[in-house]
Amino acid sequence: MELQTTWFILWGLLWAIFFMTDGFDFGIGTLYPFLGKSDTDRRMMMNSIGPLWDGNEVWLITAGGVTFAAFPKVYAVMFSTLYAPLLIILFALILRGVAFEFRGQIHSTGWKRIWDAGIFIGSATPALLFGVVFANIFRGIPFDSNGLYHGNLLMLLNPYGALGGALFMTLFMLHGANWLAIKTTGDLHDRSVATAGKLWLLTVPLAILFLGASFFATSLYDNYFRYPALFLVILVTVVALLAVRYFIVEQSFFKAWFASAVTIVGATFFGIAGLFPTLYPSIVDPGASLTAFNASSSPLTLKIMLLVVAVFLPLVIAYQTWAYNMFKGKLTEHELEY
Amino acid sequence: MDPVFLSRLQFAAATMFHFLFVPLTLGLSAILVYMETKYARTGDETYLRMTKFWGKLFLINFAVGVVTGITLEFQFGTNWSRYSEYVGDIFGSLLAIEATAAFFLESTFIGIWVFGWKRLSAKAHAGVMWLIAIGGNLSAVWILMANGFMQHPVGYTIRNGRAEMTDFTALMLNKFALLQIIHVVPSAVVLGAFFVMGVSAYHLLKNQHVDLFTRSFKIALVFGLVSSLTVAFTGDLHAVHVAEVQPAKLAAMEAHWETQSRAPIVLFALPDEEAGKNTWELGSIPGILSFLGFHDFNAEVKGLSDFPKDERPPVLITFLGFRTMVGLGTLFILLTLVGFMRRNRLMESPGYLKIMLWAIPLPYIAIEMGWVVAEVGRQPWIVYGLMRTSEAASPVAGYQVMVSLIAFILVYGLLGAVGFYLMTKKAIEGPEPTTELETV
Numbered sequence: 091m092e093l094q095t096t097w098f099i100l101w102g103l104l105w106a107i108f109f110m111t112d113g114f115d116f117g118i119g120t121l122y123p124f125l126g127k128s129d130t131d132r133r134m135m136m137n138s139i140g141p142l143w144d145g146n147e148v149w150l151i152t153a154g155g156v157t158f159a160a161f162p163k164v165y166a167v168m169f170s171t172l173y174a175p176l177l178i179i180l181f182a183l184i185l186r187g188v189a190f191e192f193r194g195q196i197h198s199t200g201w202k203r204i205w206d207a208g209i210f211i212g213s214a215t216p217a218l219l220f221g222v223v224f225a226n227i228f229r230g231i232p233f234d235s236n237g238l239y240h241g242n243l244l245m246l247l248n249p250y251g252a253l254g255g256a257l258f259m260t261l262f263m264l265h266g267a268n269w270l271a272i273k274t275t276g277d278l279h280d281r282s283v284a285t286a287g288k289l290w291l292l293t294v295p296l297a298i299l300f301l302g303a304s305f306f307a308t309s310l311y312d313n314y315f316r317y318p319a320l321f322l323v324i325l326v327t328v329v330a331l332l333a334v335r336y337f338i339v340e341q342s343f344f345k346a347w348f349a350s351a352v353t354i355v356g357a358t359f360f361g362i363a364g365l366f367p368t369l370y371p372s373i374v375d376p377g378a379s380l381t382a383f384n385a386s387s388s389p390l391t392l393k394i395m396l397l398v399v400a401v402f403l404p405l406v407i408a409y410q411t412w413a414y415n416m417f418k419g420k421l422t423e424h425e426l427e428y
Numbered sequence: 429m430d431p432v433f434l435s436r437l438q439f440a441a442a443t444m445f446h447f448l449f450v451p452l453t454l455g456l457s458a459i460l461v462y463m464e465t466k467y468a469r470t471g472d473e474t475y476l477r478m479t480k481f482w483g484k485l486f487l488i489n490f491a492v493g494v495v496t497g498i499t500l501e502f503q504f505g506t507n508w509s510r511y512s513e514y515v516g517d518i519f520g521s522l523l524a525i526e527a528t529a530a531f532f533l534e535s536t537f538i539g540i541w542v543f544g545w546k547r548l549s550a551k552a553h554a555g556v557m558w559l560i561a562i563g564g565n566l567s568a569v570w571i572l573m574a575n576g577f578m579q580h581p582v583g584y585t586i587r588n589g590r591a592e593m594t595d596f597t598a599l600m601l602n603k604f605a606l607l608q609i610i611h612v613v614p615s616a617v618v619l620g621a622f623f624v625m626g627v628s629a630y631h632l633l634k635n636q637h638v639d640l641f642t643r644s645f646k647i648a649l650v651f652g653l654v655s656s657l658t659v660a661f662t663g664d665l666h667a668v669h670v671a672e673v674q675p676a677k678l679a680a681m682e683a684h685w686e687t688q689s690r691a692p693i694v695l696f697a698l699p700d701e702e703a704g705k706n707t708w709e710l711g712s713i714p715g716i717l718s719f720l721g722f723h724d725f726n727a728e729v730k731g732l733s734d735f736p737k738d739e740r741p742p743v744l745i746t747f748l749g750f751r752t753m754v755g756l757g758t759l760f761i762l763l764t765l766v767g768f769m770r771r772n773r774l775m776e777s778p779g780y781l782k783i784m785l786w787a788i789p790l791p792y793i794a795i796e797m798g799w800v801v802a803e804v805g806r807q808p809w810i811v812y813g814l815m816r817t818s819e820a821a822s823p824v825a826g827y828q829v830m831v832s833l834i835a836f837i838l839v840y841g842l843l844g845a846v847g848f849y850l851m852t853k854k855a856i857e858g859p860e861p862t863t864e865l866e867t868v
Contacts, residue, residue: 141543144494145536148527154501155524162516162590169505169512170822176506177499177832181839184495188843191491195850237509238823387517388592395521402528406536413540416547427543 102362108149117266119213138273163385171239186212225254230373250307268347310364327356429826435507449493455620457561468554481859511820526570534563576605619791621652626788629781653764671721677805680746691717691729756794
């Protein structure tokens, strides 16, 4: 396989892993004010992801870094044209990060309330905006061949973009509710399971709508009709989404969480496969679209980075798996650090 | 509203704010490695309480450092897209390696460290702190490698209208980057050591937790003495290399205008950048600048007047920044030497302890000034000799950058205030009375 194609797939994979891992953190943060009735509930929710979220967030930095290294022109044009939404996401992530750390430092209701709001805003905002931004990328962004953006922040909230935002947010919340079902006990557990069930009912119509709207609003399906084997991506995603429901009913919450993870990776790849070989399409000037072939780094850099990724990613996955494994099982009240 | 100027302000504010927290993460992690390893090997409970106390401060500081670091990685794209496109082939890969090979390690294991007290043996838990410290310091190494390319680009060729990598090994062996690494990493240890000594001095002056803080002080003292000597030594090596490859920066560091041999050093001066001379000077010693730059009293040192006006860095800031850094660096050696002589009579040296308490901010100032000298002194280039800062910004509207700049100032101002408040509060509270693993 050509270097650029390999890197295109890796690029999609890293974003997908980020959505899959930090996705349930975002989901739990979004559910936080709704499911966290008491202080103990809230601490349970925070501690359910406490040891993991920091490592999960690095997938974003790696996805961004790899975009920079492998496709510098995409990194340059994508992030400067998405200036406003990206900075809003970054400020939200700042808020979320410090809220986790600061909330427990002072035992006063007012203080905790501030950071409770921080956790919610800091999680819900990226959950929504990542969906909006990626749906807009699937659709095409109004930029010209000089990398100039012809639009504003509100234009991203076109119907397809808004639908993408709603779908991502719901999926992340479903994914988060599944995680809470694994980690918690008692009343919080029961409410998490019930919420997961309701969120699933919301996800299904949103997913159908998104698949349908993609036909009209984007040209993603061109690739699918050219290479019908790609429909497997959609098939796997749909089966995974159905499996979420099955495993929730079966009370196999780890399997339900795994299925929602596959759904998120599948949903990301639904778009990535449709985009290929384009990473960042322009909706106003197709000639300005950035592809794996016109926006990549030099072959030497791509080779060196491939070596780096081949050595370190398996290592990262190994120690992160070890960490997940170390903190598996139900949370108990006497091991709450936050 | 000029987006280039605003982007520069924003990047400077974001970097300098981030760099208030990073050095403590690096320096304190090294000291924590020592403390926790000591606990794992001896089982002495004091070391455990010590680790937990300094660890608490470490974590608050770490949180602010991490969140402000993420914005930096993305600002190259949001605000400096022309730069990113031009050198991404090289610079981008170094940042990506930093995330993959170093930052992952630090971030994954920090969660394990916080939550893993009961799930890991004392030895394994100390091992996790080793990994955090290694990950954090490796991150610094890769970031300085990337910065080294901006300071002194090597291993590239201009092809396809951009800089493309031709020699990865040359990039790894970039002398400028290596000198920065051996100068900056120990200076973070100086900062961490002065932080530990200062907070310990506070409690010793109050006569509380004397055993724990005497030991903390002495541990930090050794780190502080060794690192401040190292910083001075590597700083000298670094200056010699700057004289060779960035003569304009050296001239600005010294407000040196006319090319001459036996070039003098001035203790203080007020440079007039328009007129191209110093309005007044104080204490000029001949030959010293030649010696500092080239280790030869008679060497010729190029003056700023020999550079076209549009290739001179801002002189006043670079000059003052350098003076402050060197002055403080010298003070750190003196303070740690005094401490070393009094190490067994700390409780009888309240004057010295008071000085050490008030010395906590000084390494912060010194390290920020070092960064200013490195970055402002590199101007007008974003990549020395290759690309000008004025050509590097994104084609975004000025008002957008204005809005984000204001947001940065507000958010970071608030973050800084809360972080400072919490650190102070927790530092004053002191360690937990006894070690109860149950109630961390």
